[in-house]
Amino acid sequence: MRAHQWMGDLLLTILFSALAAVGILIVDVTIAPVRVALALPLVVLLPGYAFVSALFPDPPTEDGAGFGTLERIALSVALSLAIVPSIAYVANFSPYGVTLLPIAVATVAWTVLFSLIGLLRRARRPPEDRYGVGGRAVGTVAGLFTVHQRRRGETPAPFEPENQRHVLLNVFLVFSLLALVAGGAYMAFAAPSLPAEEPHTELYLLSENEEGELTTTDLPTDLSGGETAPITVGIENHEGETQSYTAVVYQQEVVLSDDGQDVEGVESETELDRFETTVEDGETEQIGYDIGPTTDNDVYVWVLLYEGDAPDDPSPEDADQTTRLAFTD
Incomplete structure (x- = not known):
């Protein structure tokens, strides 16, 4: 496996986190679409993705055990929506309170730290045992809504539907994730337009x-x-x-x-x-x-x-x- 295949996703995570920190805290971007593009991944995806990468540096096995790209993204969104509020709760006890500065700094620091841990853990694995983002993500997403015919004794992959009821459950799962992301986008979009403290x-x-x-x-x-x-x-x-x-x-x-x-x-x-x-x-x-x-x-x-x-x-x-x-x- 080439270096960019097992390092690229986490290096991109670190780079984007740094870019978001500069744009939100230093440049103080106020253009709503740009602010959303910077804040949304940092709130609903990257902290959880870095954490999952640090915990699970291995790719899924041939029998379906482990986490592939789709499973990692789903788990990352769920974890991010738990990590960021936890950071805000801890920030409440800091001298700054629940304000943008401590929450953004702590979220970026969390993301960068666990991304580096994830890179270190992958580097210590043999090349064939390192997780990397492959070219099967689209096929995996399409497979959420297709009933698979498996050989007897074959272990199903996570979220792989075995019947139409499972397909409906996957539809509900995707809809729920999209709703969470849309909610995060709304908050990221609304935050800059909230009125400042009246003089x-x-x-x-x-x-x-x-x-x-x-x-x-x-x-x-x-x-x-x-x-x-x-x-x-x-x-x-x-x-x-x-x-x-x-x-x-x-x-x-x-x-x-x-x-x-x-x-x-x-x-x-x-x-x-x-x-x-x-x-x-x-x-x-x-x-x-x-x-x-x-x-x-x-x-x-x-x-x-x-x-x-x-x-x-x-x-x-x-x-x-x-x-x-x-x-x-």
């Missing part, structure tokens, strides 16, 4: 607990008029670019319902303070501030956040982000 900003208030940790559960809400307490204003920028912000501290003196749950009216509104900051994309700015009501009446003290400059007459209704503390009896 947004997060605003929240924090205060120190007894252990000195910042938390949202111990905010000061029992202050009297004129008293202040330290808080931390947190601003997270997910806008996709560096963003400047203006924060306005704004007080409303409110009239509450008897149960204290609803605002029946607003008696006065006052701007207490404002400050500006700039936050890099993906970063969080935490600003210390002393906050408190100016009166003993029922008061809401708001932090209103605006992208860019704040208007001269701010209000909770026109702010980009809002949060508040309620100082009520």
Whole structure:
């Protein structure tokens, strides 16, 4: 057997895996058909094919024992659909989480590693005992749907139909594999078109607990008029670019319902303070501030956040982000 006959399939597997890694991770191909062509084999075929090749370096025997090309492909698809989700599950415990980078890198590494193991195991076999992709694959596929007449005592090959019922089972098997591949193709096609995270900003208030940790559960809400307490204003920028912000501290003196749950009216509104900051994309700015009501009446003290400059007459209704503390009896 010539070298290309027993090495070609696994060398091609390694080459394609490397090409897919470059196209998906480095070049970041976004053209849907190209992305599908790169991602689909890497998801539904190659990891399982490399694993099967490492486990079974021998060709099928004359009596039908072992795995031929068709059986290897079927088993490879089934194994790939178990291997890749397992890699994703393990990636969940990595610092990167279930994201494209760790899953793609681990899948390519798995495929290359077991392809090399498969090549090594085949190389250690005598030439006649090395599996190689022959020219009988088409005939093997056609044989799935043809009832074979065998001599007495002859062992049937895997998936070889002995009657029409077996032919129907093979039809169902091929249909199931095609459905799995189509599902993988759909996911590979849909993934690039899924909407990215919408640009947004997060605003929240924090205060120190007894252990000195910042938390949202111990905010000061029992202050009297004129008293202040330290808080931390947190601003997270997910806008996709560096963003400047203006924060306005704004007080409303409110009239509450008897149960204290609803605002029946607003008696006065006052701007207490404002400050500006700039936050890099993906970063969080935490600003210390002393906050408190100016009166003993029922008061809401708001932090209103605006992208860019704040208007001269701010209000909770026109702010980009809002949060508040309620100082009520």
